[in-house]
Amino acid sequence: MAEDTILELQNITKIFPGVKALDNVHFDLRRGEIHALMGENGAGKSTFIKVITGVHAAEEGKMILEGKEVHFKGPRDASDAGIAAVYQHPTSYPELSVAENIFIGHEKMKHGLIQWKVMNDEAAELLGRLDADFGPTEEMGALSVAQQQMVEIAKALSTNAKIVILDEPTASLTQNESQKLYRIVRQLRDHGVSVIFISHRFEDMYELASRVTVLRDSQYIGTYDVDKISNADLIKAMVGREISDMYPKPEVKIGDELLRIEGMSRTGFFKDVSLDVHEGEIVGMTGLVGAGRTETMESVCGITKPDEGKVFLQGKELHIHRPADAMKEGIILLPEDRQKQGLILSWGLNRNVTLPIQEELASHGFNDNKKENELSKKYLEEVDTKAVTIFEQASSLSGGNQQKVVVAKALAQSNMKVIIMDEPTKGVDVGAKAEIYGIMGELAKKGYGIIMISSEMPEILGMCDRIYVMCNGRVTGCLDRGEATQEGILTLSMENSAKHEHAETEAHS
Amino acid sequence: MNSKTQKKSIWKTIGKSREASLVLVLIVLCVVVTIMNPTFMSIKNIGEIFRNNSLTMIMALGMLCVLLTGGIDISITSTLAFAGMTIGLLQKYDILHNTFLLFVIAMAIGIGCGVLNGIIISRGKVTPIICTMGFMYIWRGLAYVISNSSWASGADVAGYSDFGQSAGPYVILVVVYVIFFIMMKWTKFGRKIYAVGSNAEAARISGINVNNTLTAVYGIMGLLAGLAGALSVSVYASAQPNMQYGKEMDVIAACVIGGVSMSGGRGSVVGTFIGALIMAIIAKALPLIGIDSIAQNTIKGVIILVVVILNVVTQRMMDKQNLERRAM
Numbered sequence: 001m002a003e004d005t006i007l008e009l010q011n012i013t014k015i016f017p018g019v020k021a022l023d024n025v026h027f028d029l030r031r032g033e034i035h036a037l038m039g040e041n042g043a044g045k046s047t048f049i050k051v052i053t054g055v056h057a058a059e060e061g062k063m064i065l066e067g068k069e070v071h072f073k074g075p076r077d078a079s080d081a082g083i084a085a086v087y088q089h090p091t092s093y094p095e096l097s098v099a100e101n102i103f104i105g106h107e108k109m110k111h112g113l114i115q116w117k118v119m120n121d122e123a124a125e126l127l128g129r130l131d132a133d134f135g136p137t138e139e140m141g142a143l144s145v146a147q148q149q150m151v152e153i154a155k156a157l158s159t160n161a162k163i164v165i166l167d168e169p170t171a172s173l174t175q176n177e178s179q180k181l182y183r184i185v186r187q188l189r190d191h192g193v194s195v196i197f198i199s200h201r202f203e204d205m206y207e208l209a210s211r212v213t214v215l216r217d218s219q220y221i222g223t224y225d226v227d228k229i230s231n232a233d234l235i236k237a238m239v240g241r242e243i244s245d246m247y248p249k250p251e252v253k254i255g256d257e258l259l260r261i262e263g264m265s266r267t268g269f270f271k272d273v274s275l276d277v278h279e280g281e282i283v284g285m286t287g288l289v290g291a292g293r294t295e296t297m298e299s300v301c302g303i304t305k306p307d308e309g310k311v312f313l314q315g316k317e318l319h320i321h322r323p324a325d326a327m328k329e330g331i332i333l334l335p336e337d338r339q340k341q342g343l344i345l346s347w348g349l350n351r352n353v354t355l356p357i358q359e360e361l362a363s364h365g366f367n368d369n370k371k372e373n374e375l376s377k378k379y380l381e382e383v384d385t386k387a388v389t390i391f392e393q394a395s396s397l398s399g400g401n402q403q404k405v406v407v408a409k410a411l412a413q414s415n416m417k418v419i420i421m422d423e424p425t426k427g428v429d430v431g432a433k434a435e436i437y438g439i440m441g442e443l444a445k446k447g448y449g450i451i452m453i454s455s456e457m458p459e460i461l462g463m464c465d466r467i468y469v470m471c472n473g474r475v476t477g478c479l480d481r482g483e484a485t486q487e488g489i490l491t492l493s494m495e496n497s498a499k500h501e502h503a504e505t506e507a508h509s
Numbered sequence: 510m511n512s513k514t515q516k517k518s519i520w521k522t523i524g525k526s527r528e529a530s531l532v533l534v535l536i537v538l539c540v541v542v543t544i545m546n547p548t549f550m551s552i553k554n555i556g557e558i559f560r561n562n563s564l565t566m567i568m569a570l571g572m573l574c575v576l577l578t579g580g581i582d583i584s585i586t587s588t589l590a591f592a593g594m595t596i597g598l599l600q601k602y603d604i605l606h607n608t609f610l611l612f613v614i615a616m617a618i619g620i621g622c623g624v625l626n627g628i629i630i631s632r633g634k635v636t637p638i639i640c641t642m643g644f645m646y647i648w649r650g651l652a653y654v655i656s657n658s659s660w661a662s663g664a665d666v667a668g669y670s671d672f673g674q675s676a677g678p679y680v681i682l683v684v685v686y687v688i689f690f691i692m693m694k695w696t697k698f699g700r701k702i703y704a705v706g707s708n709a710e711a712a713r714i715s716g717i718n719v720n721n722t723l724t725a726v727y728g729i730m731g732l733l734a735g736l737a738g739a740l741s742v743s744v745y746a747s748a749q750p751n752m753q754y755g756k757e758m759d760v761i762a763a764c765v766i767g768g769v770s771m772s773g774g775r776g777s778v779v780g781t782f783i784g785a786l787i788m789a790i791i792a793k794a795l796p797l798i799g800i801d802s803i804a805q806n807t808i809k810g811v812i813i814l815v816v817v818i819l820n821v822v823t824q825r826m827m828d829k830q831n832l833e834r835r836a837m
Contacts, residue, residue, distance in 0.1 A: 303714060324716035333714065341714050344707040346774060355704060356715040362697040369695075409715070 006031045006194050007052070007083075007163055012061035014047055019398065021047040022058065025220040027213055029163065034185060034195045036209035036226070039238055040456065044218040045198045049165055052196075053085045054078035079105075084156030085165040092148055094141030099123035101140050102155045126154040130184055145290075146177040153184060164188060166197035170204050182207050200455065202231065203490075216240050239458055247462025248434075250441045254465065255279030257314070258449035259331065259418045261300060264309025269295040270473040273309070277418060277449035282440060284464030285453045287493040292473040293453045294336060297420050301326040301333040313417065327356055330417035332410045336426060336453070338399070342406040345395035349387055350376040352394050353408045379408035383439050400425075400432025407439055419443060420451040425459060437463055457486050469493050527768040530823050531783040534816055538787065542794040549797055556679075560744060562789035563678045564589070564737040564753065569763040569785045570689045570778065571623075571730035576764055577706040578726050579773030580637035584626065585734040585760060586753040587648035592618040593738030594652040597661030597748025600669060608672050608743075615739035616732050622648060623731015627724030645757075652750040661748035673743030681740065685733070690778045702726060707774035763788045766816045768823075787816065 007029040014022040022044045029035050037045050050056045052063070054072030063070050065081055072078045092101050099120045100107075108115040108122070123136035132150050134143060140151065149169060156164045166185070170178045185195055185208055199205060205212055205226060212229070214221040214237045221237045229237075260276040270292035277283045285293045299306040302320040311318045313329055320326045326333075335341035343352050353376035354361055361368050361375070377390050383404040387397060394405060403424055410419050421440070425433045440463060444450055454460050460467055467479045469492035477492040542549045559566075568585055575582045592615040599605045599614070622644065629640045663670065672678075693699040701722045704712040713719045742748045767784025769776030791812055795805045 301714075322716075322718065323714050324718065327716045335714060340708070341710045344704060344711050344774075346707050347703075351700070355700075355712070355717070358697045358700060358717075365696045365698060367695055367697055367700060 004031045005029065006066055008064040009052070010062045010064070012048070012051055012058045012063070014044075014051060014056055014058045020218055022051065023218045023220075025061075025215065025218075026223075027220075028223070029194050029196060031194055032189055032192050033210055034189050034197070034208045036205040036212040037196055037198045037215070038200075038205065038212055038234075039215035039221075040458075043215040043238075045215055046167065047218075048215065049085065049167060049196070049198065052078065052163075053083060053165065079159055079161075082160065082162035083165070084159055084161035084163070085167065086149060086152040086156060086169060087167045092140045092151065094139070096140055097137050098127070098134065098140060098143070098151050099136035101151050102126065102136070102158050104155075106159065122158070123154065126157050129157070129187075130154060131180070146181070149181070150184070153188075157188075161193065163194045163196065166195065168198055168200065170199060170201060178204070202234075203494075214238055247459065248438050248441050249282070249463050250445050252280040252444045254281050255447060259300075259451075260312040260315075261296075262310045262312070264296060264299060264306050264311075266295065266299055266304065266306045270299075270470070273470075273473075273475050275468050275475065275478070277451055279447045279449055280444050281465045282444050282450045282452060282463055284460040284467040285451060285470060286455060286457070286460045286467060286489060287470035287476075289455060291470040291493065293470050294422055295473075296470070297333055297422065297451065297453060301331060301420065303333065327413060328415075330413075330415045331420070332356075332413065332416055332418070333420045334403075334406045334410060334422060334424065336422035338402045338406055342409075343394045343402060345393065347394060348391040349380060349385070349394055349397075349405055350390040352376075352405055353379055353390075353412050356409060357412050375412055376408070379411045380405065382411060383407050384435065398432070400428040400436065403428055403432070403436055404439070407436075416448065418449045418451065420453070422453045423455070424452060425454070425456065433459075457489065460484075460489070461486065527820060527823050527827075528777065528779050528783065530819060531767065531780060531787070531816075534819065535783055535787055535790070538790055538794070542790070542798055545798040546794075549794060554793070558789050558793050559682065560673075560678050562785065562792070563682045563744070564741055565756065565759050565763060565788065566682060566782070566785040567685050567733050567740070568730075568737050568757075568760045569767075569781050570685060571733035572760050572764050573689075573693075573767075573769055573776055573778065573781045574702055574726045575637070575730050576761075576769045576771060577702050577773055577776050578723055579706050579709070580630065580723070580726070581761065581771075582623075582626065582641045582727065582730050583638065583757050583761075584622070584641040584644035584648060585730060585737075586755070586757045587645045587652070588619055588622040588731055588734040589738040589741060590652040590750055590752050590754075591622065591648040591655075591738070592616075592735040593742045593748050593752060594656050594661070594750055596669075596739060597666060597742050598656060601661040601665040606668055608669050611669060612736070612739045615742075616735040619731040619733065619735020619738065620728050621731065623734065624724060624728040626731065627727030630727060631720035631723035649750070649754075656748075656750050658750060661742070663746040666742055666746055666748065670743050670746035673740065673746065678740055678744060681736070685736075686778065686782060693778050698722075698725070703774060705773075759788055762813050766813060766820075768820050787812075 005028050009025065009027040012022050012025045013020070025044070025048060027048070037048070039045050047056060051058045054075045054077050057072070070081060072081070093104065096104070102123045103119050108118045120136045127134070127136060127150070130150050130153060132147070134147055140148065143151070153164070169181055185197070188195055197204070197208070209226050211223055212226055212234070213223045214234070216238060217240070224234070255278055257276055257278050262274050264273045265271045273296050275283070285297070287293055295304070298304045300311055300320070302322045302325050311320060313331065318329055320329070339345060344355070350373050354372045358367070361372055373390060380387070380390060385404045385408065386401050394402060397405065410416055424436055428436065437459065440450055440452070452460070452464065461484055465481050467484050467489065468475050469477045469479070469489055471493050479488060539550070548554060571585070572582065595618055596611040596615050599611065605611060626641055626644060629635050630637050693702070701712070701717055704715070704717055705719050705722045709719050741752055745752070763785035764776065764781055765771065765784070766787050767776065767780035767782070769781060791809055795808055796802065800808060
């Protein structure tokens, strides 16, 4: 072990019921180092972080902090040991003030009373160090995501953390805000704090990290010096295979236009979005988180109300007010959050599949259980769902299989024409991912128009005929399969925001 | 694919179904009371239990639906009083004496009150407990206003109260329970209620009109409260503005004992029936076994807590069994 190593994890294995989430993972962090942790979604990064922060206990392996082996029983132990985590979605208390959020759990007390003045002063000092543009008494809920993140970092500083973990810190930040975050992180490093950060953005890694550790399929792939590994090698380490293996994109003759959206806007979410999908076509929608992709599609499907814009299906204008209207016309959204929006977890698979077609199935208001079971069985088999019976609770399935049930739900509706899949492979392991891509290909062959919203570059490049890129609520480009490259997409999903902010700062000055 | 383990024991069977554990509680309760006072098990006594508690038992069905959607309705006994007082006054002032029509009027008033709740809760996004609290005061207050704080006495409702002493309440009770059992188990409306209560967001995205479902559920609750109002006037042969005051908690308690989840999505008609029956037996049995009336509420509270804790334990066992199956 090198002298300057502050944290080392050896042979970490973490098992969840039915899944090995981490398999023999190594990691070492040096004092005052910024270390990137990269890998595809589902590679095990978040689980690994949770082992470090004491949220999960690993089944096997050793964790050595400053030369001593440690066993964290909970997040409290980790934070007492000087490890602080800043999560992608700030876990704050929106009704409390900034200072209260910073000192939550370790309030400044004297004789059992909270010392407001001391707390506010110290919070102001911490915020000053971070160059924050807001005060300690402001209400947390009124801050932007970037500002809330800053509060989280201040919170980490207030505990005198030696190790700060940032989980996708730039995912929902604009270019300007990201730059500011980079400055803060470098400042932390210069003060001797060690930083681990998870990111999907190569840009972050090149800006900040000196070393990068790659995880793939729950396994440790390697640790590399950032300036010694080429981008191509790094991607290969992350993905582990030639991209074409993974994505069985069938050659499908693109048919007539199915869905067309014209000039759709919703204040604060997206502006002037136009796009179209044809029969047999798989269209990707990508961009950074918060670019407005999901919000746009939710408006198309009547889940939220757009301020303006028109939706056409096969040339006919539609007026969609609620999800049921969209489904009647043949447009369905398979939501990103399967557990919250896609499925009723406490229900059997059969009931979940037939939920949207209950009206058709029921005769005189009575459910036809026999038909329900037959239909759900048929569609669940069509997408090859792995379950004991169709009566099994949806909660008992793995993420990939839950996604298949959601797809079966769409297939059960005989009039479906356009299927919009929001992050269909999020949280799904690699094997099931390939199966889901296979299903998408099959659906395209059958003439469905498919829109896939995804932040994962490989699946967008591997599966889509055309790719729309969104940035800050606008469509910044539409690339054909042939011309699309990772760099091209990245540029489109970011350049706009940079330009915008430039324009804004110029306008201000 | 895995096969289930086939080991079975009495505890496992009980652990598998909450209703089974409730029946056990019910039997223990009956046996204990009968040992202490053998008159408890007489036909007459049991008949009394059902007649006097038909109101709670009927309203518990509506409350089941409301709780299934994750809501609550504490305005029901006020609705009951308002509807009951209205038909009491109609008789007092000799405007109407037709029993059937009086029932219809009371139920219509109930539906009106309930739908109002439903619209404000679903469209207005007002928290159910707040909305129904408002109407709890409004309908109770109106019951006093329209009656000018006076009663409709036994003489006023003379012919009408015969129904309450006939087999009528039993018939209504059975019919309502059969309808609800079928509705919750086999109809698409019942399925919608469970869907909305289990995951309103997923239900909405699956094309279910959540607002309409909620409105219907509170409408049904109101209908049953109105029906209970009509029954109350008939069974107790009088209408007073303060009738069944505070009894909404008994109704909610019946559901909770019956295993209905306060956070929605979980609960059954059978469970509700047993829950209401346990409540009824507690109320009837405590005086019979010589427990002082001032101590009765305390005992009632203790029994409610014990049963609910038993419910939680059963639920944990069921969840654990599910998890074990998953882990295999």
